[in-house]
Structures are given as structure tokens and as C-alpha cells.
Amino acid sequence: MRIFTKSIIIFLLLTINNLNANENSERNEITKNLRCLICQGQSVYDSDSDFANSMKILVDKKLDDGLSKKEIYIYFKEKYGDWILYDPGINKNTYLLWLLPILIFLFGGAIIVKSFILKK
């Protein structure tokens, strides 16, 4: 059993060593969060349309200019509206969106805990 587990671990480590970490990751992270406005449900990162390609160049340029991730998002938001960002962020429009699932989770937990307390 021990040998088996060990061999699995060694195998995993070997395969992992062959993998390459993603290089220009900040640019990818940003473009993955931008909606390709002319596509049907696709991010700028995934799309190869002209629109997406020019957006990628624009993001590169903004990064070269020294803008942070946040500033780039704000730039695009002002230009195209909230619609362009896949991450809705927390603001007055989205409090409910973020909080409701959490509240449901807490509520569910409360029901389970209560059922145990009631039994005793």
C-alpha cells in the first residue's frame, strides 16, 4: 500500500515538473475578465475576433504605460459600462448578488444546527 501511494506521488511530481507556468499572466488575467462585445458569450482572452485582438493590444499598451489592473478595469468600465467586466464587483447594484448566496448558506447551516439542538 505504502509503495503504491509513493509511486503515485512520484508520478504526479514528474508530470508536474514537465508543465510550464503561464507567462504573461497579468495581461491574460485582465483579458479573461473582459467581455468580447461583438462575440456571443466569450471573453477577450478566448476570442480571436478583430475587436478582441485590438482590445488585447490596448491592454498591453495600458500595462506598458504602468497602469494597474484596477485602473485598467476602471478605464474600460468608463468607456463601455459595467457590461464589459465579467467580474461584477461589489457596488450598490450587486450587494444582493454577492450576499444572497452567502445568506442562504448561513440560513441552511442554521437549520441543520437547530435540528441537532432541538433533539437534545
Add this chain to the structure above:
Amino acid sequence: MIYSVVGHYSLILGLCAGLILIFFSIQNFKNTNQLDTKILSFSFLQLFFVLISFLSLIISFVISDFSNETVFNNSHTTKPLFYKISGTWGNHEGSLLLWLLVLTLFIFIFLLRTKNQPIKYKILTLGFQQVIIIGFFLFLIQTSNPFNYVFPVPEEGLGLNPILQDPALAIHPPILYLGYVGSSIIFSSALAATTLKMISTSWAVHIKKWVLISWIFLTLGILLGSIWAYYELGWGGFWFWDPVENVSLMPWLALTTLLHCILVLERKEILTSWVIILSIATFTLSMCGTFLVRSGILNSVHTFANDPERGLFILIFLFALIFLSLFIFFFFHQNSKDNSSNFFWLSKETSILVNNWFMMYFLSVVLIGTVYPIFLDVISSQKISVGPPFYHKLIAPFLIPFLFAMAIGPRLKWIRSDFKDKIYLISLLIISISISFFIVKNFNTNILINTILISSALYLFFITLRDFFNKKYKNFAQNTAHFGFSLLILSILFNNLFSSEIITNLKVGETYDNSKTKIVFESINQKKEKNYKSIIANFYISNSEGINNNLSPELRIYNQPNITTSEADIKTTLMKDKFIVINLVQNQDYFNVRYQVKPFMMWIWLSVVMISLGGLVSFLQKRI
């Protein structure tokens, strides 16, 4: 022409059979010595009529009968036969007819295969199912008749959307529908059992088979859709948290929860109300999905035509069904209070409760994420996007305790349990954490949550893996499914962390070279098919490990309708996929080349297959 007439009238006859069946059911219900043979024959007749109607539509497509509006809108004479046939359900009308066919098929099988259950229950289930069937008949005939005429008869059809001209179209919708519609049987049966106050362990044993069938098909249907979205460009990869993907995931989550509850109900009469609610929810969510997709509220390739009338019909029908089921639930259901619902906090029951708790949370995340933007748009006309980052943020942290619970839960005993072989459990935990720490540190993706998430998935992986070789441990079905799930999470995470890509512009004869990879653009071929012209680019790719591949992505210019699509070429191996796409750069002889290496893709598919295999094993197992 003649086939449209045959098809149309068989639909009407099928509807009549439905009404007659309701009449017989009521009669038979009063006098219940045995099941009226007429009921069985009329169910068969209904299935037969729908089948005839469906076959007529297929024939209309095969012979390109453009006097039929559906054929005219979605077919073309130059389309290959294969897509003429599968194009039958590649449109709104045809897919609904397929839905109806599966509905009638399932209730017929249900009547045939259900033995040892009270006659009243069978009749009542049939009755509820007929309500759904008749609703769909009316919907089909009223708002989306597949057999409408076009006059004068056009010479040529408008053609099928090229994106849908894919082998996956032949199999993805039917498999998914088997899953969706299977949930309708669970719905009807739960309502019937509630009305007759027979929600019990024996009912659970009986309905479990149906839950498993729909669950297996739904899982495979989602998998097929995911594979299709992976290689089809423009759909955002294998899973993009797109609303259409979400609407198939929601019934799956509800069904998976139901499956686990049924496991408890099989042994003890607890959680009865919860099981009923879940049965209702699963089917309602399937219907909701149809509504959201077909009404044109969500825009996607599944939205064949935006017709508010259709949306309204489904919405009314949906509310009627919800109202009916709530009425039955509140008036007929009695919670068995006296029953011994006492179990220790550390027991299998608790672990299943925890499963339910988390699954409902995931369901609520997906549901709220999908419908919230729609409501916000209606109320304040503010458009927001809720995309992958939202789901990742809300789901990933909760996945960690969930995965640990999945590892430990099945090892607990019913009613009361304590931890055995603690040392073993803890040592595996330490191994998992150290491996994932090594992985994440080595590739300086310095995110804490990745480490913990990989640890928890690895933990589940090791525990389930070891249990395969543990003779004392008998639940092979559960173990397979849980093992598959751990593998799925690991593959997705590794795929996400270690994918790499090269984007460049190349012209024929040019070479791209960085230290690791060399891409040679060798040549271009042109090919002419019946329904499209294609430009095939040939690439020779070698990497530092000395592995060479020839890849040939394609650009297709379809004639009917005139659309250019880009077809990726994918070299699949066990450990990684090599994925290459080309696109035209405007007014130049350069091509935009995108080359991606995606590790563990194969394992994502394999692990989902393994998950459904777990379901299949459980389905075939005799109850111990």
C-alpha cells in the same frame, strides 16, 4: 408534403390519446383492482403517434421538403445527409418534438417496468405525467408547430447554422433530453406518492432507479455539451459559466442532492419533505432552463428564434405546474414527526445533510448568478455581466470543506460513528497539503486558495483511491463517483494553472521560434466540399522535449448561410492537448496563429465519465 400532413395529424391524435388517458385514469382510479389494459395500450398509442410524427419530420428533412416551414428555415439541399437528419432537432420545433417523444417514451417504460407498487400510484403518476405531456402537445401545436406550410414552395432552404453542423449535434441534445425528461418522471411520481401518502423507504428504493437514470444521462449530456464547447471556437472553452451552461447545471445540482437524500430515505423515513421539494425543484429547474433559453431572454446558440409568445406560454405552464405541486405538497404531505430522526452528530446522515447544505449553496450561487442580471436589467435597466470570476470567487472557497466532507462522509456509519484509523486520515492530509504546497510554490502562482483547494482535492483523491483496494469497503459505486469528482477538480485546477499559449502572425513559409517551441507554417491547401470551401493550413510544431507534431487548422467558408468559421486542430494525448487555431488578418497574407498547450484536458472528460460510471454501477447493483 404528405409527410407534413401525417406528422401534423399524428400530433393531434397523440394529444387526443393524452386526453383519453386522463379520462381512463380517473375511471380506473375509482376502481382499482387492476391496471386497466386500455391505459397501457393508449400510452403505447400515444408514443406511437409521437414517433410517427417525429419520423415524418426526419423524412421531411431527408427529402428536403421545403413546403415545410421548419425544413425551409433549417435545411438546404447541399447539406450532407447526416446533418439533414441531426438537423431535425437542431431547431426549436424539432427539439421540442424530440422532448415530447422522450416524455411519452419514459412514461410508457415507467408503466411497463413498475411492479410491486400500488395500482393507484401508477395511475396517479401517469395522470400527472399526462398533464405535462398535454401541456407540451399544446405548446407544440399552438406556438411551434413543426409542420407549418410555406406557400409558394421555395426552391431552396435557408440552411443550418454552420456552428451546429457538427457530429455532436446528433448526440448532445438527445442525451441531455433523456436527463431532463427523466426528471419529469421523478416529479410526477413524487406528486403521486405525496397524494397517496406513500413517501416511504420502498418508494425510495423504487424511484432511485429513475433518479439514477436521469442523473447519468444529465451528466453525460452536460459532458457532451462541454466537449463540444471546448473544440468549437467562440463558445468560451469547456465551461464558461455561460447562462445556457448554468441552466443545465442547476437541475444537475438538484438531482445530485436528491440522489443523496434518496440514499437516506432508502433506509429511514426521514427527510421526506425535503425529498419531495427536491423532486419538484429538479423538474422545475429543467423547465426554467427551457423557458430562459427559448424565450430569447438569454441569447445563445440554443435560442433558435426569439418569440415572446413561446416564452409566455412556457412561463404560464411553469407557474401552473409549480402551483399544482405546491398545492399537493401543502395539502397532502404530512411530516412523520414520530419517526426516529435521532442520529448522532457524527454519522452518515449528518454527512449527507452537509452534502445537501453545500449543494443547495452551489445551486443558489448558480441560480442567482444567472437570473440576477436579468432582473437588474428589468428593474433598473443597468446591464451587468456575471461571469466566471463571480462563480470562482463564491464556489472555490466552499469547495474546500465540501471536498473534505466528500472524503470522510462515506466512511462514517449510519446513526452513530466515530473516527477510525485517525493516523491514516491525518497522514494523508499532511501528504496532500505538502504536495500541493510544492506544486503551487514551484510555479509561483502564489495564491493561498490554490494550495488549499488542491490539497483538499488531493485528499479526496487519495482516500478514494485507497478505498478501491480496501476489501472491507464495499460501496464501489459511491467510491467511483467521488474519485471521479476529485479527479475532475484536480484536472480543472491543473489545466487552469498550467495552460500556456503562443499568439503570433505568420505567413506561409515563416517560422516562429522561442526557446521552447518552434512553429513552422509549412503550406496551405484549399478544398471544396459540398456545403463549404475550406482553407487548410499545415503547421509543423516541435518543442524542446523533442516531440514533433503536424497540425492542420482550417477556415471554412460555408455557402448556405454564408458564414466563415474557424476549425481548431487538436492533438489529444493522455497528458495534454495541443490546440491550434488560425484566423485571417484583414487585407494581408498573414494569418493570426494561436497555439495553446492545455494539460489534463483528457482527464477532465475521463473523470466525468467516471462520475457517471459510478451512477451506472449503482443502477445495475442489486440492493444489499
